Amino acid sequence: MSTTLDGRIALPADEAIVLHRSYWQATLHFCRREPLGAVGAVLVLIIAITGLSAELIAPYSPTANDFAAMTEAPSWTHWLGTDQFGRDLLSRIIYGARTALIVGLTSAIVGGFAGLVLGVASAYFGGRLDLVFQRIFDVVMAFPLIIMALAVVAIFGTGVHNVIVAITIPLIPRCARVVRSSALAIREIPYVDAARACGYSHSRIILRHMVPNVMAPFLIMLTAFVGQAILAEASLSYLGLGVQEPTPAWGLMLQGGAEEYASTAPWIAIFPGLAIALTVFGVSLFGDALRDVLDPKLRER
Amino acid sequence: MSAIGRPLLEVRGLRMHFPITEGLVARKLVGEVKAVDGIDFSVRRGETLGLVGESGCGKTTTGRCILRLERPTGGEILYDGVDIARMERKELLALRRRIQVIFQDPYSSLNPRMKVGDIIAEPIKVHGIEPDAAKRTARVRELLSVCGLSPRFADRYPHEMSGGQRQRVGIARALALNPEFIVCDEAVSALDVSIQAQVVNLLEDLREQFGLTYLFIAHDLSVVRHLCQRVAVMYLGRIVELADGDELFGNPLHPYTQALLAAVPVPDPSVEMHRTFRPVQGEVPSPINPPSGCVFHPRCPIAVEGCRRERPELREARPGHFVACSEVR
Ligand SMILES: Nc1ncnc2c1ncn2[C@@H]1O[C@H](COP(=O)(O)OP(=O)(O)OP(=O)(O)O)[C@@H](O)[C@H]1O
Ligand code: SF4
Ligand SMILES: [Mg+2]
Numbered sequence: 001m002s003t004t005l006d007g008r009i010a011l012p013a014d015e016a017i018v019l020h021r022s023y024w025q026a027t028l029h030f031c032r033r034e035p036l037g038a039v040g041a042v043l044v045l046i047i048a049i050t051g052l053s054a055e056l057i058a059p060y061s062p063t064a065n066d067f068a069a070m071t072e073a074p075s076w077t078h079w080l081g082t083d084q085f086g087r088d089l090l091s092r093i094i095y096g097a098r099t100a101l102i103v104g105l106t107s108a109i110v111g112g113f114a115g116l117v118l119g120v121a122s123a124y125f126g127g128r129l130d131l132v133f134q135r136i137f138d139v140v141m142a143f144p145l146i147i148m149a150l151a152v153v154a155i156f157g158t159g160v161h162n163v164i165v166a167i168t169i170p171l172i173p174r175c176a177r178v179v180r181s182s183a184l185a186i187r188e189i190p191y192v193d194a195a196r197a198c199g200y201s202h203s204r205i206i207l208r209h210m211v212p213n214v215m216a217p218f219l220i221m222l223t224a225f226v227g228q229a230i231l232a233e234a235s236l237s238y239l240g241l242g243v244q245e246p247t248p249a250w251g252l253m254l255q256g257g258a259e260e261y262a263s264t265a266p267w268i269a270i271f272p273g274l275a276i277a278l279t280v281f282g283v284s285l286f287g288d289a290l291r292d293v294l295d296p297k298l299r300e301r
Numbered sequence: 302m303s304a305i306g307r308p309l310l311e312v313r314g315l316r317m318h319f320p321i322t323e324g325l326v327a328r329k330l331v332g333e334v335k336a337v338d339g340i341d342f343s344v345r346r347g348e349t350l351g352l353v354g355e356s357g358c359g360k361t362t363t364g365r366c367i368l369r370l371e372r373p374t375g376g377e378i379l380y381d382g383v384d385i386a387r388m389e390r391k392e393l394l395a396l397r398r399r400i401q402v403i404f405q406d407p408y409s410s411l412n413p414r415m416k417v418g419d420i421i422a423e424p425i426k427v428h429g430i431e432p433d434a435a436k437r438t439a440r441v442r443e444l445l446s447v448c449g450l451s452p453r454f455a456d457r458y459p460h461e462m463s464g465g466q467r468q469r470v471g472i473a474r475a476l477a478l479n480p481e482f483i484v485c486d487e488a489v490s491a492l493d494v495s496i497q498a499q500v501v502n503l504l505e506d507l508r509e510q511f512g513l514t515y516l517f518i519a520h521d522l523s524v525v526r527h528l529c530q531r532v533a534v535m536y537l538g539r540i541v542e543l544a545d546g547d548e549l550f551g552n553p554l555h556p557y558t559q560a561l562l563a564a565v566p567v568p569d570p571s572v573e574m575h576r577t578f579r580p581v582q583g584e585v586p587s588p589i590n591p592p593s594g595c596v597f598h599p600r601c602p603i604a605v606e607g608c609r610r611e612r613p614e615l616r617e618a619r620p621g622h623f624v625a626c627s628e629v630r
Contacts, residue, residue, distance in 0.1 A: 190410040194474065197368050198424040199397030208423075212414040 030293060037289020043282030047275075051097030060088035062095040062248040071265040081267040083253070084260075089267065093275050095248040100279060103160065103233040103243075107167040108225035114168075115175025116218055120210050122176065123183035124202070130180075137173035145170045145228060146235055153241045163242045167229045175221050182214040216294040223287035227280045234276050250276050308343035309381060309482060309514050310367065315340050316375030317362050321589070335588045336362040338538035339376065341615055344482075349508065349515040351529030351546070353522065355585055359538045360518045364484040367516065368402050369393055380482075398428060401475040405487035407467035411459040417470050418455030421445070424477045444473040447510075449503060465496035472503065476511070486518045497521075501528055522562075526550055534558050537596040538588055540615055544622040554624045556601050595626070603628055 031038040050057060059079075060066075066086035074081040080089040122133040140148065145167075152166035186192065187210065195209045236242030237251030245252065253272035261268050317337040322328045337359040344350045352360050365371045367378055369385060378386040385396055404410035411420055421441045431437045442452035448469040459467055468488070475483055485504065489497040501524055507513055519525050525532055526546055533543040534555065542555040553559045583600040586592050592599050598608040607627060615625040 190404040190406060191412045193365075193368075193370055194402065194404065194410055194471075195412075196370055197397060197400075197402045198427065198474075198478070199394045200423075200427055204427070208415075209412055213412070215414075 030289070033293060034289035037286050037292075040282040040285025040287075040289065043278065044286060047097050047279050047282065048101055050094055051099075051101045054094045054098050058088075058091035058094045060091040062087065062092045063246045064088070071261060071268070073265070074267055080271045081265070083258075083268050084265075089253075089271050092248045092253060093250070093271055096250045096253065096272065096275065097279075099160065099243055099247060099249045100230045100233060100276075103164055103167065104226045104230035106164050107171060107229040107232075108222055110164075111168040111171030111229075112175050112218065112222045112225055115172045115177075115221075116179050116211060116214070117206070118172065119176035119179030120183040120206050120214060123180045123187055124206050124210060126187075133176070134180075137177055140170060140173045141177070143170070145174075146232055149232055149236060150239075150241060153236060158241055158244055160243055160247065163233055163236055166236065167232045171225050171229065175218070175225070178217055178221055179214050182217050183210055186210050186213050220287065220291040220294060223283060223290055227283035227287065230283070231276070231280055307382060309346045310344040310516070311379040312340060312342050312363075312367070312376070313379065314376035315363065315366060315373055315378060315386070317359070317366055317371055318374045332589055335538050335591055337366065337373075338588075338591065340535070340538070340540045342533050342540060342543055344514055344516060346481075346514055347508075347512060348530045349517050349528050351525040351532040352516060352518045352535060353520070353525055353532060354535035356520075357585065357588070358535045359588070360535055361486055363535070364402070364486050364516060364518055368400060368484055369396070398478045399480050400482045400484070401478060401480040403468075403471050403475050403483060403485045403488040405491050407464045407471060407491060408459075410471050411467055411474075413459055415458075416455065417445075417457050417459065417462070420459075420470065421455075421473050421477050424474065428478060430478070440477075441473075444476055445470075447476065447507070448473040449499075464492055465500065468492060468496075468500055469503070472500075472507070476507065479511075481512070482514045482516070484516045484518070487520065488517070489524060490520055497524065504528065522550075534561075537586060537591055539596060539625065540623075541597065541626070542622075542624045543615065544619075544624075548619075548622055552622075554618055554622065554629045555626050556603050556628075557597050560602070597626075 054062075064087065066082065066088075068086070069078065069082050070086040071084050072078055072082045072086075078088050078090070080093065082088055083092075118133060122130045143151070148170035149163075149166040152169055153162060156162040156165060192205065192209055195205045200209075233242055233249070234251030234254075237249045238254050239251075240255065243249035243252055250272040254269055258269040258272070315337055316335075316339055319334040319336055320330050321332040321334060323331045340359075340363065342350070352363065354360055362371065366373045366386070367380075369388065373386045376386060377384045380396065380400070385393070388396070411417075415423075418438070418441050421444055422437050425431050425437055425440060431440055438455075441455055445452050445454055450466060450469050450473070454462065454466065454470070459470065462470070468491075472488075488504070489500050492500060504515070505528065508515060515528075517525065517529055529546050531544065532546050532549045533540050534549070534557065535541070536557050542549065542553065542558045544554075549558065550562065553562050586596070586599060592609075594610045595601070595604070595608045595613050598604045601608065605628065611627060613625045613627045615623050618624045618629050
């Protein structure tokens, strides 16, 4: 495509195909081109369905203690064994999937969309506003995600809602920065000038003409964020600063007893660890494949 | 002066100097790109004024100032008698319906995420011209067929169409608001020669049908000659000559225009027809530090000592024939 923009933004033919065919066709095309990504997507889908229908699937209540069966190894009655309080690990992992998904998806989506709008607006308005936004983003991004999240939890306290806030805030500038650089190039394309010449409002130009055209980098970021947010939630919960007992959460399951019984009852630590690893792995596989399909030029880096 | 006699657009001393800044926070001004440096011209109702010149001489910037995509740093733009050069966003809204634009690149001038029908319907909707959705669809179909496209194209995405078809969509969008003045910035330059002719004819038909007025920015002299009643020649941010098309091509007075028109005649008439502007020998100086006096003096074959100091004003050397050169009698 012959435009004045730097090659990265030029619409790759494949993206046009993926985004303009029917969803079903696009999905088929994706699976054929990126089988590994499809595996990742299926993995994430299974975990999501498991988490959503936890009540139907889980064999026990995640909080029920069976004092007759404490730190029991995997068996036919408790497939993944029990912890030191006699709670069924499989049930806790199934319910934990729900917590991981709620925190991961909410943070990624809220943080992503806030970053999307801020990044595009920053590029569109330019000038002083852009300068101020850039500096604020830089300050927030100077801290690693988990440190920033720790600071937010320290201020607002623990619990699921605060964990979501804590993870969302550091994601915003990370998204805004990537989106802004794409939007800067979009702003120079004549269809944005045409929109301005038609006298459209700022919000219409940003939302209808610029945002849809930075979707490729945005979707790539969004999937990466889901993985990062799930990992961050697990880390915070492990540190005791995230989700609190008795809410089932994978990070929480790695804490306390899991360490104490690491050699005598290793299943207490292994299974939640596996759950975290598998989920993040699935999200990454899907995210990488999505990136390859939407933005082939990024792959060469 | 009566509204009939006065030009639709009158540009007086228009300047667009882009600042060059350094430093991230302090933003120190280190210079200016004098993209447009004091130009005067007017466009009469119903005519097509050609604006020609080498790449980088400020044609696009002039068009963008008139469209108020840029805020000029100096001068006046009188549109129908009202100065629009310093208008704010709100005031400009009414103007947007009257002045429209057609861009060069048919690939980047249409939003790839929108269907053709939505692209054309959007201005009609936003300006509240046709609140009824069904009537708006009918209007879109009408605009498409006016521009020589089947109404079926309304459901397509731009990437499903050819360059010439896309350019027609761009024209349909420009017409959607019923404008009276259209800035055509290299509107046919990116198209194949065969399609160029069709689009030029379309533009001519539309002008007659809707009583449009064009500012036609172009490289291709044959197209300009065919389409434009009057032609202005720009060089380094200034207008050096302005006259009726026949007069300018038949009797160029400015040494720059002469050099451009004289550049080696080609025997084959079809090649000659499509000759584009050839740079005169020597480099075009930078608009950041333009030469003193007459900006053309370093390359001018008939320059005299005074040309370094005095900036020649655009003056009427023959009736209706304006030239900015002190040596033209
Ligand atoms: N936003 C801007 N900031 C700084 N300089 C600019 C800007 N826009 C244009 N210029 C400069 O102004 C000068 C005139 O540019 P302009 O695009 O108007 O030329 P043009 O005659 O349309 O050229 P072309 O035939 O290549 O389209 C060029 O030197 C260009 O680099
Ligand atoms: S004013 Fe002097 S330098 Fe400029 S075009 Fe005329 S003769 Fe040449
Ligand atoms: Mg130009």
